[in-house]
Amino acid sequence: MTHVLAIDQGTTSSRAIVFGGDLKPVASAQEEFPQHFPRSGWVEHDPDDIWATTAGTCREAIERAGLRAGDIAAIGITNQRETVVLWDRKTGKPVHNAIVWQDRRTAEYCAKLKAEGHEPMVQEKTGLLLDPYFSGSKLAWLLDNVDGVRERAEAGDLAFGTIDSYLIWRLTGGESHVTDATNAARTLLYNIRDGRWDDDILKLFGIPKNVLPEVLDTGAEFGMTRPDLFGTALPIRGVAGDQQAATLGQACFSKGMLKSTYGTGCFALLNTGDTPVTSKNRLLSTIAYQFDGKPTYALEGSIFIAGAVVQWLRDGLKIIRAAEETQPLAEAADPEQALYLVPAFTGLGAPYWDPDARGAIYGLTRNSGPAEFARAALESVAFQTRDLWEAMRADWQGAGGDQVLRVDGGMSASDWAMQFLADILGAPVDRPKVLETTALGAAWAAGKTAGVYPEMDEFAKTWALDRTFEPQMDAETRAARYAGWKDAVARTLSERPK
Numbered sequence: 001m002t003h004v005l006a007i008d009q010g011t012t013s014s015r016a017i018v019f020g021g022d023l024k025p026v027a028s029a030q031e032e033f034p035q036h037f038p039r040s041g042w043v044e045h046d047p048d049d050i051w052a053t054t055a056g057t058c059r060e061a062i063e064r065a066g067l068r069a070g071d072i073a074a075i076g077i078t079n080q081r082e083t084v085v086l087w088d089r090k091t092g093k094p095v096h097n098a099i100v101w102q103d104r105r106t107a108e109y110c111a112k113l114k115a116e117g118h119e120p121m122v123q124e125k126t127g128l129l130l131d132p133y134f135s136g137s138k139l140a141w142l143l144d145n146v147d148g149v150r151e152r153a154e155a156g157d158l159a160f161g162t163i164d165s166y167l168i169w170r171l172t173g174g175e176s177h178v179t180d181a182t183n184a185a186r187t188l189l190y191n192i193r194d195g196r197w198d199d200d201i202l203k204l205f206g207i208p209k210n211v212l213p214e215v216l217d218t219g220a221e222f223g224m225t226r227p228d229l230f231g232t233a234l235p236i237r238g239v240a241g242d243q244q245a246a247t248l249g250q251a252c253f254s255k256g257m258l259k260s261t262y263g264t265g266c267f268a269l270l271n272t273g274d275t276p277v278t279s280k281n282r283l284l285s286t287i288a289y290q291f292d293g294k295p296t297y298a299l300e301g302s303i304f305i306a307g308a309v310v311q312w313l314r315d316g317l318k319i320i321r322a323a324e325e326t327q328p329l330a331e332a333a334d335p336e337q338a339l340y341l342v343p344a345f346t347g348l349g350a351p352y353w354d355p356d357a358r359g360a361i362y363g364l365t366r367n368s369g370p371a372e373f374a375r376a377a378l379e380s381v382a383f384q385t386r387d388l389w390e391a392m393r394a395d396w397q398g399a400g401g402d403q404v405l406r407v408d409g410g411m412s413a414s415d416w417a418m419q420f421l422a423d424i425l426g427a428p429v430d431r432p433k434v435l436e437t438t439a440l441g442a443a444w445a446a447g448k449t450a451g452v453y454p455e456m457d458e459f460a461k462t463w464a465l466d467r468t469f470e471p472q473m474d475a476e477t478r479a480a481r482y483a484g485w486k487d488a489v490a491r492t493l494s495e496r497p498k
Helices: 049-066 107-115 117-128 134-146 149-154 163-171 199-205 243-247 307-316 323-331 369-395 413-424 437-450 456-460 475-492
Strands: 003-009 014-018 025-032 072-079 085-090 158-162 178-179 214-216 219-224 235-241 257-261 265-274 284-291 294-303 340-342 360-361 405-408 430-431 465-469
Touching: 003 049, 003 163, 003 178, 003 437, 014 049, 014 437, 025 049, 049 163, 072 163, 072 243, 072 284, 072 437, 085 134, 085 163, 107 117, 107 199, 117 199, 117 294, 117 360, 134 199, 149 265, 158 163, 158 430, 163 178, 163 235, 163 437, 178 219, 178 235, 178 243, 178 405, 214 219, 214 369, 219 437, 235 437, 243 257, 243 265, 243 294, 243 437, 257 369, 257 437, 265 284, 294 369, 294 430, 323 369, 323 413, 340 369, 340 475, 360 475, 369 413, 369 475, 405 413, 413 430, 437 456
Parallel strands: 003 072, 072 235, 178 214, 257 405, 405 430
Antiparallel strands: 003 014, 014 025, 085 158, 219 235, 257 265, 265 294, 284 294, 340 360, 430 465
16 A cells, blocks of 8 residues: 555646655546636536546546555545535535636625725735635625525535535545645635634624534545445545645745746745745735644745636637647747737736736737737746746745746646746746646645655655756846836736826
């Protein structure tokens, strides 16, 4: 029993990866599921799709690895954060589709709470801002807008969870209603300083405490799977939200280490040690991981649209058939054209936090075509990362300077995109040999708890570099390109800066 099964439940697909005793992937399976957009700015998933693709890929990965379920020492789960499900405790049936982290339906509600002066209290307790991105306002919307749901919740008949909680509930046949500290820290309901659900904030949102899961460490005993799912009961021993799992997988265990993950969105986390740092630059304070009851904190910058901008080129504009086509297109783009694409399709995240902004492109000429659009799309991710980089440097002494950024996720495979990122940051970018660090982090947390993987210091030594991208752009060009981006963002914001 030296193998670990990692469940990586993402925004557009579910994946399962079996890792061996050497922490290397043995086999994997992945399946996309539908996205639902009932109104402009609304994004939903069918929880049954999430469950079916998760269970199916788990079985397929174990089979592809040539293993029996009894060979699996533990399951680790990592998940899209902030997405919420509310379900019946007896039947397991959701009362509504899952409301996805990208969803902006509660923008007006959050703006009202902010106007009433609640944000300083919320930020102090949770490290987060009053934004529709987080789970709390989504849960409040379900309670207030789905017939009969508030009464059922107050009667104790319903259970709330982020995707990790929902999957654990289904995997254990309803035996475990739990989450981990990293996912709890993203709900807008959890006091990251005191390590508990916060009564003042629950009252503010009108949320009954009895719908909430129990909060455990990142590495813990989360429950046993139903024996009929995989042929034998398997222990779930590690859980972390996807960006925190990537922080683990990148071995960012020392204060000051910084990673950025490029998936559907882009998320940069800076380890700040055992003390939460309150941002003065619209970043988030969050829990990076928690072992033995001791949280390690991070500053986080969240970008809503990263890899999703490439999906837009493919599915919306239909100018590419596969993501890999963006690099040769970007290389072929006219260097004289300075297109800026601000991908505010679902608003802008850090450091702007403008839910009402919408996407825009500037600098179009008669000669602008697919190549220039592809280059602008890839560049937009680097520019947004620079925004986070600047905010972190302002918030935390030691960030920036000679600091190296560790990158992972699908887009980090693009040499062109990573070189431009190094150029626009003016700093080295390190890409590891294992790009799928999110699943690796979840697997390590579970395997460490099961006693089959090494402790933190030894695990950190296994991190291996694939390539360092050194900045090649001159300082004058870098400053001019970034100034053009800042101007484009200023023109896109729903309220122009004064």
